[in-house]
Amino acid sequence: MGKRSRQNSFAPFVAGVLAWLIPGAGHVYLRRSVRGIIICICINGLFWSGVALGGVFTTDPLRQRWWFTAQMCTGVSGIASWYRQEQYRRAITARLGISPVPRWVGDKQWWKKYDGELSRSGLILVFPTDVVARAYAGIAGMLNLLCIFDAVILAMLGHFGEPVKLSSTSRREDGP
Amino acid sequence: MSIFVYPVTMGWNSLWLVLPLCMVLAVVYKTVRVRSLRELPLRILALWTYIIGGLVVLGVVFYLLLEYIA
Numbered sequence: 337m338g339k340r341s342r343q344n345s346f347a348p349f350v351a352g353v354l355a356w357l358i359p360g361a362g363h364v365y366l367r368r369s370v371r372g373i374i375i376c377i378c379i380n381g382l383f384w385s386g387v388a389l390g391g392v393f394t395t396d397p398l399r400q401r402w403w404f405t406a407q408m409c410t411g412v413s414g415i416a417s418w419y420r421q422e423q424y425r426r427a428i429t430a431r432l433g434i435s436p437v438p439r440w441v442g443d444k445q446w447w448k449k450y451d452g453e454l455s456r457s458g459l460i461l462v463f464p465t466d467v468v469a470r471a472y473a474g475i476a477g478m479l480n481l482l483c484i485f486d487a488v489i490l491a492m493l494g495h496f497g498e499p500v501k502l503s504s505t506s507r508r509e510d511g512p
Numbered sequence: 513m514s515i516f517v518y519p520v521t522m523g524w525n526s527l528w529l530v531l532p533l534c535m536v537l538a539v540v541y542k543t544v545r546v547r548s549l550r551e552l553p554l555r556i557l558a559l560w561t562y563i564i565g566g567l568v569v570l571g572v573v574f575y576l577l578l579e580y581i582a
Contacts, residue, residue, distance in 0.1 A: 374543045382536045384516075389529075391519040420516075458518055465522045468529055475533065479540045486544045499547050 344491075351491035355484040357411040359476075362487030367497040375483050383413045383476035390461050390469020393454070395421045398437065403470045409477035409484070417473070428453050534563045 355362025360376030363369070387394045395417040397404045408414045429436045432453055438446040454460040461469065490496075538559040546552050 370549055371543050375540055378536045378539050378543075382533070385532075388515050389520050389522075392517045393519070424517075461519050464524070464526055465519045468522060468526055469519065472529075472533060475537065479537065483540065483544060498549070501548065 347494075348488045348491040351487040352484055355487040356409065356480070359410060359413075359480045359483060362484065362491075366487060366490050366495070368490075375480075379410060379476050379480050379483070380413055382479070383407070383410045383417075383473050386469045386472025386474075386476065387417055389472065390465055391459060392417075392420050392424050393459055393461055394469045394473050397421075398425075400470060403474045406474035406477040406481075407470075409481045410473075411480070414473075414477060424459065428457070428459075530567065531564070534567075535560055538563060 351362040351365050354365050358376065359379035360372035360374070363372035363375060365372075395404060395407050395414065397418065404418075407417065426436050429450065432449050434446055434449055438450075451460065535556075538556045542552060542555045542559055546555050
């Protein structure tokens with residue numbers, strides 16, 4: 337495993353927060369820079385590809401709460417996408433003269449007006465774009481969750497830097 | 513930029529988009545898991561093939577189930 341350094345009780349917390357904020361930053365903090373850069377490119381690339389396919393309403397906390405939760409695991413990218421979506425939603429609801437959020441989830445009048453305006457402005461997501469876009473952005477978040485756990489566990493174990501090479505006889509075989 | 517604002521129109525031919533998705537999944541998973549970075553490309557390719565192969569098999573099984581049993 338990686339070189340053990342002085343135990344720092346804040347290291348798992350710092351690694352976790354960095355890994356959440358910028359995908360791959362947790363691994364860079366653990367001196368696994370190449371892995372960190374690969375993770376950063378892949379996760380941000382996947383997330384923004386999803387947003388490019390689905391548009392600004394790919395991130396939708398009102399209608400797609402589970403996907404939204406997964407998307408927020410991408411940190412800054414997720415928050416930036418949410419902020420843009422909020423701006424558009426507030427602009428649309430202000431134009432319609434309705435409240436920015438429905439009074440309750442089943443407020444049919446609110447949803448009817450809101451969906452009508454989304455449809456007119458060409459912002460509404462329809463099948464199969466909605467599935468593809470939200471799957472891309474959501475899976476990016478779930479993959480970052482895996483990287484966050486990895487960074488936190490490595491920091492807890494004090495494994496900084498790339499793993500040391502083992503002899504061919506004692507090498508562990510992992511899956512495909 | 514309008515590309516990040518308006519959704520793209522897609523049809524059923526968008527099924528190929530599962531390939532890059534599975535590739536990213538394989539890259540991230542193997543980047544976290546693999547011991548030596550030199551093994552990475554081969555491991556990624558192997559996992560990607562496994563995932564795509566598994567999806568194809570699942571697709572065929574469900575197609576046969578729908579066609580002949582259901």
